[in-house]
Amino acid sequence: QEGSHRASECPRPPRDRASGIGGDSRAMAPLLEKIAALELEISRTQKNKATSTHLGSLRAKLCAARRELLEPKKAGSGKQKGFEVQRYGHSRIALIGFPSVGKSSLLTALTGVQSEAAAYEFTTLTCIPGVIHYNDCKIQLLDLPGIITGAAQGKGRGRQVIATARSADMIMMVLDATKDDAQRQLLTKELEDVGIRLNKERPRISVTPTKTGGLKYNTTVPVTMLTREMVYAILQQYKLFNVDVVVYEDASIDDFIDILEETGSAPRRYCRCVYVYNKVDMLSVKEIDALARQPYSVVVSVSANLNLDGLMERVWQELDLKRIYTKKKGMFPDFTDPLVLTAQRGDKTATVENAVGMLHKSLLDDFKAAMVWGSSVKSSPQVCGMKHELQDEDVMQIMKMTPAEKARRSHGKKTGTTMAGTNNVVDPKSIKERAPLKT
Numbered sequence: 001q002e003g004s005h006r007a008s009e010c011p012r013p014p015r016d017r018a019s020g021i022g023g024d025s026r027a028m029a030p031l032l033e034k035i036a037a038l039e040l041e042i043s044r045t046q047k048n049k050a051t052s053t054h055l056g057s058l059r060a061k062l063c064a065a066r067r068e069l070l071e072p073k074k075a076g077s078g079k080q081k082g083f084e085v086q087r088y089g090h091s092r093i094a095l096i097g098f099p100s101v102g103k104s105s106l107l108t109a110l111t112g113v114q115s116e117a118a119a120y121e122f123t124t125l126t127c128i129p130g131v132i133h134y135n136d137c138k139i140q141l142l143d144l145p146g147i148i149t150g151a152a153q154g155k156g157r158g159r160q161v162i163a164t165a166r167s168a169d170m171i172m173m174v175l176d177a178t179k180d181d182a183q184r185q186l187l188t189k190e191l192e193d194v195g196i197r198l199n200k201e202r203p204r205i206s207v208t209p210t211k212t213g214g215l216k217y218n219t220t221v222p223v224t225m226l227t228r229e230m231v232y233a234i235l236q237q238y239k240l241f242n243v244d245v246v247v248y249e250d251a252s253i254d255d256f257i258d259i260l261e262e263t264g265s266a267p268r269r270y271c272r273c274v275y276v277y278n279k280v281d282m283l284s285v286k287e288i289d290a291l292a293r294q295p296y297s298v299v300v301s302v303s304a305n306l307n308l309d310g311l312m313e314r315v316w317q318e319l320d321l322k323r324i325y326t327k328k329k330g331m332f333p334d335f336t337d338p339l340v341l342t343a344q345r346g347d348k349t350a351t352v353e354n355a356v357g358m359l360h361k362s363l364l365d366d367f368k369a370a371m372v373w374g375s376s377v378k379s380s381p382q383v384c385g386m387k388h389e390l391q392d393e394d395v396m397q398i399m400k401m402t403p404a405e406k407a408r409r410s411h412g413k414k415t416g417t418t419m420a421g422t423n424n425v426v427d428p429k430s431i432k433e434r435a436p437l438k439t
Contacts, residue, residue, distance in 0.1 A: 060233075176277075
């Protein structure tokens with residue numbers, strides 16, 4: 001009651017019926033108070049079946065308020081200067097962490113790039129890129145300035161840091177092993193406030209807008225939180241009334257809101273994250289063992305040069321890069337310059353079609369089949385089509401169509417279903433039967 005009374009005393013801009021938040025995004029203070037009031041109400045509301053619908057509506061309003069806070073100003077402000085660097089290499093990793101945890105020292109140890117490191121905080125004030133050469137691949141590593149609590153609201157150039165992290169294929173969260181685990185929770189909350197989901201997959205929920213029919217809600221598994229009444233209340237906040245919703249897993253309220261936000265200006269970003277605990281040379285063996293057993297965690301010491309090789313092995317495992325070597329007919333494969341397929345880019349599949357397209361787009365027009373050697377086939381070599389899934393260190397030889405085969409493909413099969421010399425399809429039922437011969 002005190003939080004709602006305090007929020008009601010401050011002047012508010014006109015309310016928007018769709019989201020329930022102020023329409024003037026330039027008034028940052030009322031918007032921050034609105035977010036604080038919603039978070040306070042959510043924390044004070046008891047969680048049971050009677051309040052589940054109300055909680056879903058509050059979470060939808062909170063998500064809409066955060067989205068308006070993150071959107072750039074439309075008028076009266078120039079382009080904000082950032083420190084985004086050009087994408088280079090086969091993958092990109094962003095170093096995220098609080099000030100003075102060893103991010104610059106880790107960049108120097110892994111890439112050799114000299115980044116300023118000192119005993120005081122905020123030594124790095126801009127983005128410093130470096131390149132890691134590992135297993136015939138080039139991995140770009142970005143040293144970002146340290147972020148502070150409230151970075152999602154723009155404190156300490158936090159928006160620029162997090163915007164650069166959204167473009168990365170993986171996040172390496174550098175933590176101080178001598179401090180408690182609250183730093184990990186604070187950083188995760190700051191990233192989730194701007195739509196970055198760490199070590200999570202996209203929820204298997206289908207939302208299809210229709211013209212009529214109202215809400216059609218179906219589930220393929222038993223659900224515990226996402227009921228029909230809760231889905232209806234959330235859709236009302238987004239002004240979606242005719243929707244087909246199919247839930248394929250036991251999802252939560254936040255998962256359903258993430259799916260609805262995919263069509264907005266700031267869709268969710270699902271990426272891998274490795275938690276790097278630095279300065280473990282100051283801990284006991286028992287404490288190091290407890291940290292190393294946590295999921296997605298790696299313990300290192302940059303100053304003592306401990307476990308940096310194990311860190312690179314874990315990074316390589318999480319990136320899931322696939323190296324495809326090419327081979328010409330009658331020659332040995334070229335094991336010096338592979339094609340690298342990144343799992344986080346494109347359609348996120350390592351098919352023959354993607355590998356051929358990396359060589360040149362024109363090869364897809366003349367593509368006939370591919371001979372593949374490696375772990376992805378049952379017998380080596382094996383003739384595969386475009387949709388074949390490749391594995392790491394496979395060898396591929398492309399077979400192109402002959403001019404006769406290209407002409408046959410352009411004219412269609414000679415089965416009487418196409419007109420001669422064209423690609424016009426003729427219905428075989430409409431073709432009249434020929435009269436019998438008089439002889």
